[in-house]
Amino acid sequence: MIVRAQRADDYEAIRHVYLEAFRRPRFRPPRSPGSVPPEVPLFEALWEHGDAIPGLSFTALVDAAVVGHVTASRATVGADPVVALGPIGVLPAHQGAGIGSALVDALLAAADAADVPLVGLLGAPDYYRRFGFRPSAELGVLAPEPGWGDAFQVRLLNAYRASVVGPFRYAPAFAS
Numbered sequence: 313m314i315v316r317a318q319r320a321d322d323y324e325a326i327r328h329v330y331l332e333a334f335r336r337p338r339f340r341p342p343r344s345p346g347s348v349p350p351e352v353p354l355f356e357a358l359w360e361h362g363d364a365i366p367g368l369s370f371t372a373l374v375d376a377a378v379v380g381h382v383t384a385s386r387a388t389v390g391a392d393p394v395v396a397l398g399p400i401g402v403l404p405a406h407q408g409a410g411i412g413s414a415l416v417d418a419l420l421a422a423a424d425a426a427d428v429p430l431v432g433l434l435g436a437p438d439y440y441r442r443f444g445f446r447p448s449a450e451l452g453v454l455a456p457e458p459g460w461g462d463a464f465q466v467r468l469l470n471a472y473r474a475s476v477v478g479p480f481r482y483a484p485a486f487a488s
């Protein structure tokens with residue numbers, strides 16, 4: 313398995329990964345076969361609006377075929393630029409083999425090297441805790457929706473300062 317920075321010509325393969333990964337998620341009820349999961353138009357809108365960050369988004373390949381992807385996008389906490397993680401997906405046949413973990417690690421390492429203070433996401437605490445994510449409320453970062461509770465998490469990086477507090481705002485694509 314290789315994880316490398318996303319390339320523009322990965323677009324269709326990444327879209328396929330999100331379609332299949334979120335159509336049959338392991339930890340949620342499956343969606344109906346013909347439906348397009350909302351993570352697919354979210355991914356499309358982030359790319360089209362220029363809010364996805366190519367240098368911090370990563371593609372995983374097995375035998376030269378795209379099997380996973382993680383999207384980094386522009387976000388803010390108060391006036392400070394930060395990064396949002398998501399969507400992230402791995403083709404069902406390749407899940408549970410460490411590919412998702414490698415994608416999260418790659419994004420966090422690249423964001424740290426780029427002096428990003430923190431990365432935020434909405435996801436299962438049982439999965440993201442292992443990467444150092446903590447409920448954002450513990451750190452004074454307010455989730456976009458108060459009802460998200462501990463599922464909205466942040467990972468502090470080396471450039472973090474205690475002054476990075478306030479409401480977390482995703483790129484506009486997340487609103488729809």
Ligand SMILES: CC(C)(COP(=O)(O)OP(=O)(O)OC[C@H]1O[C@@H](n2cnc3c(N)ncnc32)[C@H](O)[C@@H]1OP(=O)(O)O)[C@@H](O)C(=O)NCCC(=O)NCCS
Nearest residue numbers: 333337339401402407408409410411412413435436438439
């Ligand atoms: C979540 C996802 C990206 C993880 O990728 P992966 O390659 O399967 O992950 P890894 O192999 O690195 O890690 C697998 C571990 O994560 C756990 N895990 C994965 N998703 C989890 C979840 N939502 N809640 C709790 N644990 C989860 C697995 O139980 C497994 O645990 P183990 O290491 O103790 O066996 C992948 O399962 C996926 O695409 N799922 C469908 C789409 C999705 O739900 N995306 C995340 C939205 S926040």
